[in-house]
Amino acid sequence: MLFPAALGLGLPLGIGLAAIGSGIGIGFLGKGAMEAMGRQPEILPKLQVAMIIGFGFAEALTIYAFVTMFFLQGRIG
């Protein structure tokens, strides 16, 4: 397989796989946060901060894949 063809096939696939991972992570985070919120509504402000930080970490993985794609995009054609 040619290098550009492999790259053209692999880059979107890689982003998709990374997005699955962070989607699962963010989903779990949101689920936990919602449950905690329902149980103890008074911890809402503290919870939101922790949740947003967790979202940031989980989302960063997809962003790494995205940045990798951006770096390698020029070699496809």
Place this chain on the structure above:
Amino acid sequence: MDQARPGRDILDRALRTSWLAALALAATVAPGRPRDAAAILAGQLLAFLHFISLRKIVKLFTEGRRDPRLALMIAAKVTLVYGGLAALITLGGVRYVPLCAGFALPFLMLFLKSIMLALGAGPASLTARRATETARSLGNAAKPAVFLLLLGVAVLLAFSAPPGVALAGEAAHGAPAAHDAAVTHGAAVAHGGAAVADRDAAVAHGGAAHHNEEGAAELPNWLVILHDFNPGNPLVSWLEKNQVIVFAWIAGLLFLLVSWLAMRKPKMVPGPFQNAIEWMVESMEEVCGGLLGPQIDKHFPLIGALFFYILTINMLGIIPGMKSATSSLDLTLALALITFLYVQFWGIRNLGIVGYLDHLAGSPRDAIGWAMLPVMLPVHVLGELAKPVSLSCRLFGNIFGEDTLIVVFVGATALLIKASLVALAVPPMAGITALFMMLQTLTSIVQALIFSLLATVYLYMMLPHEAHAHEEAHETH
């Protein structure tokens, strides 16, 4: 304790640090060039004598008595220091550069110490006083000052790597076609009237050719349009080439203007504008203070400046004709490096060199800890180095991705209008674009918040957790 004479305290500390630095420097060059090492030490010794005798002279002079020791001291100082320097250079055959380096070390240390003092990082007695002063009366002045410093470093970093070139060069090096594509695309925009539509023709063209990332990936801002209408003007083309810096400056000036307008005449009972700004700053401080504890007073100028600066830059991209400067990796990397250096500086400052190394080694306390040292040390160092990379890539990726998304939908709308499918184009496509713009607002706020919160968390990991330990002890009781 030593509040009466802060200058002496600073001088003592600077001299002590400069001796350490001179010894370290001499030890590094000693194996290869022992003569240079000796010259550095000699220069350091002379500068040390210079400061010591200068202090004696100042003390004698300010006491006001006509003391014969004063003249003696001055003569001794001149003979010793300047005579020593001259003798070393002419007779001793010492090389000039290391001697000067050694002589300059205490001055450099004094300079650095005073800068640290100005930033609120001096000896404990001084900083405690300064911190409260800053919080009470100088708060409004200290924040723009830190912000200006930040902006200066950002601009310096951005200048060292011309914006747009770093990424595009890396992506398409060895592909001169990219340049050609950019040129033809520029021409395509220049001869058309409606910039957006032609730009999107260029988007389609660039997508087909797979070459033209930097031209195709963003909507035209007013600098690009200005450049297309005045292709020959050197000033305009300079602005167009450095548009990231220009938009970062615009955002910074906007930020300064708003905070100046709000805090120009602070009142006890604030008006609506001042109230809004105060609410924003206070709620941000509350959120970060929940993580960092009482030390937030000292660090909020940087964290708050980061948050509001990034927020301003991100929001600027929503205005048509403007651009988010954070959609360039250069600027986000500069901001992340500032955060990194700040965190490491406070880590060393609070833990001490030994405690910092201990922290990096994972605080080995038993045999297993020491046995794991060769593994833990690289892991922790890599973890520290990964922080700025992840900070900058996260901000850049989010903002850039959001911009690209909007460009794609605007491009689709423009293509449909060109194909005279107005009924299909305007309601659904424009609606989707507007929706994504709302999403962009949300992303801008959340990303600015995440950047500053993560900076707070990294800082928290570096600082000693006295308050936290105290809280836990309190809870267990």
